[in-house]
Amino acid sequence: MAQQAPQYPALPSETPEEFKAPVDSFDFVRRTVMIPMRDGVKLNTVLLLPRKAHHAPMLLTRTPYNAADMTAHAESSQMESVLLGYDNMPDVIVKGGYIRVVQDVRGKYGSEGDYVMNRPIAGTPFNPTPVDHSTDTWDTLDWLSKNVPESNGKVGIIGGSYDGYLPLIALVNPHPALKVAVPMNPMVDGWRGDDWFHNGAFRQINLSYIMEQVVTRRNDAHWFTSHYDDYDTFMRAGSAGELARQRGVEQSGFWRKLAAHPAYDEFWQSQAVDTLLAKQPVTVPTLLVHSLWDAEDIYGAIAVYKAIKPNDKDNKVFLAMGPWNHGGQDGDGSKLGPIRFNSDTGLHFREEVLMPFLERYLKDEPSPEALAAKIAPVTAFETGTNKWRALNSWPAGCVSGCFIAPAxxxxxxxxKAMLTNTAPVTLSKPAHRNDYDEYVADPVKPVPYRQRPIPPYGYDEAKGQTWPRWLVDDQREASGRTDVLTYTTGVLTAPVKISGEPVAHLLASTSGTDADWVVKLIDVYPDQVAAQPEMGGYQLMISADIFRGRYRESLSTAKPVTADKALPYNFALPTANHVFLPGHRIMVQIQSSWFPLYDRNPQTFVPNIFYAKPADYRKATQRIYHDSFIELPLVGASVR
Structure with a gap:
């Protein structure tokens, strides 16, 4: 039935057909373009140009996190306010007069195409297409260098986390317009020590990220909280695979790949960015940025530095590391949780390292200040003493007059823990049968990775999400448990400095047929700290990691552990640059679960732990033999 016309006069709408914002007073101009890729897919790209830009360099971030939102953090006429937010460093961009470019990667938000997590390199078995992130970056830079008349044609690429992984991929066959790359806290190897696994143990806390990132183009699906304490959420579900099924994550292609590849097989090895870049010449000046307490990607920046520095014939590779959490260099770096650093370390990095570095390589006429700035090959913050060190390489104790030797x-x-300058020895069978300590690891009561109740993964402190600073949590809660072993030195009478990766050398046995080993290196504060009383007796984690026993013989092939047999386990802990001060003590904690950060090892060998059944989870008696030790990269004075 036809709708009858209303029997009253029309009331004119008060909404204009097209609203034109009066932006002439803004100090920037916004443009949004769809840049074509070689396969015809177009990528949504936002440009913010200083209003008086002329021969200005461009600073590009490619992201899966919504380019429109990253360039609209505030309704403001000022570019700095508009950019204020995660990973944007508006002070660096605005003071430098850069044209800000942010682009959605293919398949996310405003860009066309299909989204694949950490898209493998084109032409490989895991990506038979002719396009990947390196080709998309090349095509983007080609367009930008030819179609932005206000620019000088020079582009730098910068970003952190996933956005830090993408500058690294840009170094594979880089475009001539790419003049500098700044990968900050980059995802590099998802199995060895970044987002998805650490030495085979699955970081199930990231299930919420996986779901929200990959199941919709615009991250419209959201993980829901079923318990106040995340410990209960993961415990009630059982295995990580079961929780993924309950939350619908298994509908994601990425999850299915992840669950099908629990070992370090060709799927992961072919995507390891450090291995990929080790085969490339170093042609683009690159500043790698590492955070010493990075809860997401503590492996990547150092791994890339070690991989590409040997190819650095022209001194184009730089490294900066600070006392930050993931992305902490972007903001106020004066403290992390209760740990104070006596200065704004984030501001120091941005003003004294990043700004002159970008200006030197991107501007046609760098300022005398930028040219005069002495950017060390390695700029490293030394925790404990809270001092910046300018070094020639990493690891290095100082510029000259000292050395690093394994202790x-x-x-x-x-x-007791006994520190000696003796060289490490190869572990073998225990010298004395009863020379060990033991504990019972019960997967029904796993050791929490932080004090309960554990808030959900996230970055909103207003919601109680304190995840970004958990690595500096006080470890006293764990040291009081019967299923955690502790070894402590006496009170130090002289400073002990380490620079580099501590290495755990365990001689251990389990009554089960699989086991996880968690090793933490801890700085124990004096019983009383006058300047900050709450730090009295604080147990500060300096470096810690986990190793899944089934990969003791081969990372690529899981094998059962022989029950009740003392076996060596050797694995590196994350990089540290720390001084244990006089009056402090050094502690080592060892445990067999770190929950729910990592999924529980059932301690009974099963082909795939993602699908372990309740009956598979069994108690085991774990023994740590006194031949075990932690190899420390100890800094000592040179003999003259």
Whole structure:
């Protein structure tokens, strides 16, 4: 039935057909373009240009996190306010007069095409298409260098986390317009020590990220909270695979790949960015940025530095590391949780390292200040003493007059740790059958990775999401448990400095057929700290990681562990640059779960832990033999 016309006069709408914002007073101009790729797919790209831009360099970030939102953090006439937010460093961009470019990667938000997590390199078995992130970057830079008349044609690429992984991929066959790359806290190897696994143990806390990032183009699906305590959420579900099924994550292609590849097989090896870049010449000046307490990607920047520095014939590779969490260099770096650093370390990095670095390589006429700035090959913050160090390489104790030698922190009887300058030895069968400490690891009561109740993963402190600073949590809660072993030195009478990766050398046995080993290196504060009383007795984690026992013989092939047999386990802990001060003590904690950060090891060998059944989870008696030790990269004075 036809709708009858209303029997009253029309009331004119008060909404204009097209609203034109009066932006002439803004200090920037916004443009949105769809840049074509070689396969015809167009990528949504936002440009913010200083209003008086002329021969200005461009600073590009490619992102899966919504380019429109990243360039509209505030309704403001000022470019700095508009950019204020995660990973944008508006002070650097605005003071430098850069044209800001942010682009959605293919398949996300305003860009066309299909989204694939950490898209593999084109032409490989895991990506038979002719396009990947390196080709998309090349095509983007080609367009930008030819179609932005206000620019000088020079482009720098910068970003953190996933956005930090993308500058690294841009170094594979880089476009001539790419003059500098700044990968900050980059995802590099998802199995060895970044987002998805650490040495085979699955970081199930990231299930919420996986779901929200990959199941919709615009991140419209959201993880829901079923318990106040995340410990309960993961415990009630059982295995990580079961929780993924309950939340619908298994509908994602990425999850199915992840669950099908729990070992370090060709799927992961072919995507390891450090291995990929080790085969490339270094042609683009690159500043790698590492955070010493990075809860997401603590492996990547250092791994890339070690991989590409040997190819650095022209001194184009730089490294900066600070006392930050993931992305902490972007904001106020004066403290992390209760740990104070006596200065704004984030501001120091941005003003003294990043700004002159970008200006030197991107501007046609760098300022005398930028040219005069002495950017060290390695700029490293030394925790404990809270001082910046300018170094020639990494790891290095100082510019000259010192050296790094492996020292031994031996795990001894009665919970004692003994530090000696003796070289590490190869572990073999225990010298004495009863020379060990033991504990019972019960997967029904796993060790929490932080004090309960554990808030959900996230960055909103207003919602109680304190995840970004958990690595500096006080470890006293764990040291009081019967399923955690502790070994502690006496009170130090002289400073002990380490620079580099501590290495855990465990001689251990389990009554089960699989086991996880968590090792933490801890700085124990004096019983009383006058300047900050709440730090009295604080147990600060300096470096810690986990190793899944089934990969003891081969990372690529899981094998059962022989029950009740003392076996060596050797694995590196994350990089540290720390001084244990006089009056402090050094502690080592060892445990067999770190929950719910990592999925529980059932301690009974099963082909795939993602699909472990409740009956598979069994108690096991774990023994740590006193031949075990932590190899420390100890800094000593050169003999003259």
């Amino acid at each position: 031994t922190l031996k795990l001894s009887v009665d919970g």
